[in-house]
Amino acid sequence: MIQKLTPELIKQWTTQANRWRLDTVQEFTYGPWTLQIRRLGKKNAPHQFEVAGYSDYTDSMMVHRYKSITDALLAVRSGFIADFRATPIDREAEGQNTLIFYFERDDDHHAVQYSVVIKGILTPEQKKVIEDCLEQGKYFVPEQLNFYDCPASEPFPRWCEWSTAYSLTTRQATVDMSTEELVARFQELRNGWKSCVSADGDKTPYLCTASEVRTRTVVVMAKTHDEAAERAKQMVSDKEISMDTPDSSAVYGKSVGFATAADITSKEVLSNPKD
Helix, strand or coil, X not given: CCXXXXXXXXXXXXXXXXXXXXXXXXXXXXXXXXXXXEECCHHHCCCXXXXXXXXCCCCCCEEEEECCHHHHHXXXXXXXXXXXXXXXXXXXXXXXXXXXXXXXXXXXXXXXXXXXXXXXXXXXXXXXXXXXXCECCCEECHHHHCCCCCCCCCCXXXXXXXXXXXEEECCCCCCCCEHHXXXXXXXXXXXXXXXXXXXXXXXXXXXXXXXXXXXCCCCCCCCCHHHHHHHHHHHHHCCCCCXXXXXEEEEEEEEEEECCHHHHHXXXXXXXXXX
């Protein structure tokens, strides 16, 4: 069971903490906070103690370093408010970039995880803006953000699930985009269309591809099956095989992302009159 920070424990640590072995960690709670305090080594001088933890009100793990056990415990008791003696941990150790995860699910709901690294650190406010821009609170199209890490066999952009499990990283950015640019792009995708077309109730414009596939089965004389396939394709292009009376046909539609203002001004905009 994790110990609570009591007046007695504060008195004990105040007299003993400087004699703790290096990297000694003490876990404790104080009010809404769940915390750890760690004894630092000389390489972290002038700081001697590190406090790390979270509360119901923090968006992620909070880490601060202090020059003395007294400063550390005062900061904890103040709820880390207006603590001018606290030195935020050097972010170089954790990283100056943000690692973002997202998932693609197949028809059987099996998930494949992808990740990208964005330049800079996403703030809680920026995370909220992004999450408010997601389709149904979780969907987005990676290709519309220049997240090009999908399998080469994937023929179309696809809707994926955004993960809120953000992490700081020392890895180099894999996308040439800052956190500010990422937020701006999300806002453009979600709301940019409003500058050039009137809102239609609760509807949102989506970029869609529509296709019709017509099929005819013919006999092609050739030396190999690869040659036969290539000749069949060429004969369709040359109109030697007519597709006016196909043996079968199929129609496909796919949503490939949010429609931007540029899409609306350059492409046909359709709506269902029955809606």
